[in-house]
Amino acid sequence: MNTKFEEIDGKYVVTLEGEMDTAAATEAEEVLKPIFNSNGKDVIIDCTGLEYIASSGLRILLSILKGAKASGSKVVMRGVNDDIKNVFKLTGFISIFEFE
Amino acid sequence: MNKIESADKGWWAHLKKFIKTNTSLAVIIAAALLLELTTGILYYSAQNTIQQNVERIIQREMNALNLCIRNKLAKVEVTLDNMSWVVSRDLEKADWMHEITEMLVKDNSVIKASGIAFVPNYYPEKGRWFEPITVRRPDGSTENMQVGSDDHDYTKSEFYTVPMATDSCIWSEPYMDIDGSKAEVTTYSVPVHDDNGRIVAVVIADISLDWLEDIMNEDKVYKSTQRFLTTDSYNLLGGEDTPMFRKAVEILRTDGDKEGYFTAKDKHGDKKHVFYAPIGGKTDWVLINILDDNDVFGKLRRIRFFLLLPVMIGLFFIGFIVWRSSRNLERLREVNAEKERISGELRVASQIQQSMLPKEEVIGEWLDVRGSLVPAREVGGDLYDYFIRDEKLFFCIGDVSGKGAPSAMLMAVTHGLFRSASAHDSNPASIMEAINEVSCQSNESNMFVTMFVGVLDLATGRLRYCDAGHDAPFLIVNSQLSILGCTPHLPIGVFGDTKYTVQEISIQPGTIIFLYTDGLTEAKNAEHKQFGLERIQAVLNTCADNDSKEILEKVTRSVDDFVKHAEQSDDLTMMAIRYTPKQFHNTPT
Numbered sequence A: 001m002n003t004k005f006e007e008i009d010g011k012y013v014v015t016l017e018g019e020m021d022t023a024a025a026t027e028a029e030e031v032l033k034p035i036f037n038s039n040g041k042d043v044i045i046d047c048t049g050l051e052y053i054a055s056s057g058l059r060i061l062l063s064i065l066k067g068a069k070a071s072g073s074k075v076v077m078r079g080v081n082d083d084i085k086n087v088f089k090l091t092g093f094i095s096i097f098e099f100e
Numbered sequence B: 001m002n003k004i005e006s007a008d009k010g011w012w013a014h015l016k017k018f019i020k021t022n023t024s025l026a027v028i029i030a031a032a033l034l035l036e037l038t039t040g041i042l043y044y045s046a047q048n049t050i051q052q053n054v055e056r057i058i059q060r061e062m063n064a065l066n067l068c069i070r071n072k073l074a075k076v077e078v079t080l081d082n083m084s085w086v087v088s089r090d091l092e093k094a095d096w097m098h099e100i101t102e103m104l105v106k107d108n109s110v111i112k113a114s115g116i117a118f119v120p121n122y123y124p125e126k127g128r129w130f131e132p133i134t135v136r137r138p139d140g141s142t143e144n145m146q147v148g149s150d151d152h153d154y155t156k157s158e159f160y161t162v163p164m165a166t167d168s169c170i171w172s173e174p175y176m177d178i179d180g181s182k183a184e185v186t187t188y189s190v191p192v193h194d195d196n197g198r199i200v201a202v203v204i205a206d207i208s209l210d211w212l213e214d215i216m217n218e219d220k221v222y223k224s225t226q227r228f229l230t231t232d233s234y235n236l237l238g239g240e241d242t243p244m245f246r247k248a249v250e251i252l253r254t255d256g257d258k259e260g261y262f263t264a265k266d267k268h269g270d271k272k273h274v275f276y277a278p279i280g281g282k283t284d285w286v287l288i289n290i291l292d293d294n295d296v297f298g299k300l301r302r303i304r305f306f307l308l309l310p311v312m313i314g315l316f317f318i319g320f321i322v323w324r325s326s327r328n329l330e331r332l333r334e335v336n337a338e339k340e341r342i343s344g345e346l347r348v349a350s351q352i353q354q355s356m357l358p359k360e361e362v363i364g365e366w367l368d369v370r371g372s373l374v375p376a377r378e379v380g381g382d383l384y385d386y387f388i389r390d391e392k393l394f395f396c397i398g399d400v401s402g403k404g405a406p407s408a409m410l411m412a413v414t415h416g417l418f419r420s421a422s423a424h425d426s427n428p429a430s431i432m433e434a435i436n437e438v439s440c441q442s443n444e445s446n447m448f449v450t451m452f453v454g455v456l457d458l459a460t461g462r463l464r465y466c467d468a469g470h471d472a473p474f475l476i477v478n479s480q481l482s483i484l485g486c487t488p489h490l491p492i493g494v495f496g497d498t499k500y501t502v503q504e505i506s507i508q509p510g511t512i513i514f515l516y517t518d519g520l521t522e523a524k525n526a527e528h529k530q531f532g533l534e535r536i537q538a539v540l541n542t543c544a545d546n547d548s549k550e551i552l553e554k555v556t557r558s559v560d561d562f563v564k565h566a567e568q569s570d571d572l573t574m575m576a577i578r579y580t581p582k583q584f585h586n587t588p589t
Helices: A022-036 A055-070 A082-090 B002-021 B023-089 B094-107 B158-166 B210-216 B243-255 B293-356 B405-421 B428-441 B532-540 B548-563 B582-586
Strands: A002-008 A011-020 A043-053 A075-078 B111-118 B132-136 B142-146 B184-193 B199-208 B226-230 B236-238 B260-265 B271-278 B286-292 B367-374 B382-389 B392-400 B449-457 B462-468 B474-477 B480-483 B503-506 B511-516 B572-579
Touching: A002 A022, A011 A022, A011 A055, A022 A055, A043 A055, A043 A082, A055 A075, B002 B023, B023 B094, B023 B111, B023 B184, B023 B199, B023 B210, B023 B271, B023 B286, B023 B293, B094 B111, B094 B132, B094 B142, B111 B184, B158 B184, B158 B199, B210 B226, B210 B236, B226 B243, B243 B260, B243 B271, B243 B286, B271 B293, B286 B293, B293 B405, B367 B382, B367 B392, B367 B548, B382 B405, B382 B572, B392 B405, B392 B511, B392 B572, B405 B428, B405 B449, B428 B449, B428 B462, B474 B532, B511 B548, B532 B548, B548 B572
Parallel strands: A011 A043, A043 A075
Antiparallel strands: A002 A011, B111 B132, B111 B199, B132 B142, B184 B199, B226 B236, B226 B286, B260 B271, B271 B286, B367 B572, B382 B392, B392 B449, B449 B462, B462 B503, B474 B480, B474 B511, B511 B572
8 A cells, every 4th residue: 555645735635545454554644644733734635546445544534634623624535436435425434524 | 539520510510601691702702712723723733834844944054054164174174184194204304394384375275374383392403392384464475484482382282282192183172363364263283193103293274264254144044044153162163152142052061962953042032943063074063053933933923913813803793793693682582571471461451352242142032142253463443242121132343443452442441331321221322422422532543433233122123223334234034135224424433523313123023133343344365355245145145044153153164264374454243133032933923
């Protein structure tokens, strides 16, 4: 699994690729920790290449979301495929995230 | 004897203990000793070879020198023997004697002076003392003199007394000739006999020792070689008088042997090799060679030193590596001990966690419930629970995000919250809200729990349930497999103000409810393929007539066959409920 983030036009763009299972989520958390507090910047999470997400992965997205909400910015999910969207539906996460 | 043995054993035991406790140091010491032994043997054998070579070289050198000196002396000896014969033939011609000595000096460049010392009063007309001599002047001319007088009583000189007494030819001790050639000389004397065989005179020839000095410094293999030529009583004939020479002579005097080799130290403590051998012939002279040890073995020592340098560096590196590896070993041992301790604690934690789960399946005419939980590590983040209160079955299954110790702690908390909330509440939605509210109060790590809570009224078959982001359970009704329709809610622990709604259906008699966590659907084999919903459905389709135990066994076996030897990646939890109400038995429809 590949995880990276960069700052583009004052927004954090997170790219998730591959399978985010429990083991991969631990690594991804290390990479993404800096934006758990987004300092008022919006976060775009690009899931175009994401094939699978475990509940540990959802926890990381939740951490980003909570950090963003606390500083008044928003989190947008981009390019989420149907399988992943189904996970969001089942877990109720679909109601707290914004989708593009 | 016994005492010695026990002392030996003590020493051995000490050594063994030292090796055990200081393995790295012992290895270095052993390596150092081995290296030292090797270089020692090399050095010793090289030294032996060089020593033998040196002895051969010096022997050859001394032999050549010997030959050279003897040749020169032999020439003088032969000449003088002839002269002695000439003198005895012409004894009656007293004035002829100077002719003989002059001819001798002129013809032999080695001879500095020659003379004939007659016994006192041999020629009455010549007076008591008669010793005609010829001397070579520094300009090469010769001069005839008669040196015998009352003031110069030659009959007391060694060159005269010894041949007279022993009737033999001799080479004298060296002396400064103040009368004749005025240089350090040695004299060869030959007795002269008259027709009656009486000794009437001694013919002599003085040889200056200058030429010896040149020979002494010729063709040296070892530059430091000091050569000395001495008489029988070790008076110096050739070579420079040094303290070392005197020391060598001292040793030679006590030794008495005329040929041999020994080593001695000079006043600076430097080792010297002394070789000595007689010249032979008619002399009792001895040739002595003194060699500087440094000149002989210096190169070897330098090689040894330069060998020692890389050896020391090598030893240093070996030591460093051994030290590092031993330190790493020590660290590994510590880490292992720490790991052992943690895994011990985790085993206890695992036992505690397992003991939280319902111990006995509820089996009766009403109900048949059973659950199973296989954690991926010692402790897991899954939970299931069930109990009966007021003729209702309260049950739940949950999955904490993540695994291991952190999720296990949250699992324990959630389990406790479920028990306390459901102790007085029969509405799954409000039970869920109560658990969620407390969970959110202090959840900085953003961990959450997906959970399904159900309350089955055993009397009526009414199932009320609430799903907080968990996988919807399967239902098997009349051999028909379906998925229970669930309204999705956010998991426990996400937001404290999440509203949960209750759902309700009526369960038909004989219905099987199968609950599971994503550890089942997402169980992976070696090819990283997931077990998936379809495989679960395929197994459950064969379970319509099985009890809860058989169902769990079937699914477990199926997962095991699929996963094979791949490492279990997540906790694997499932629960099966088979509902067979009393009414069904009593009043068949």
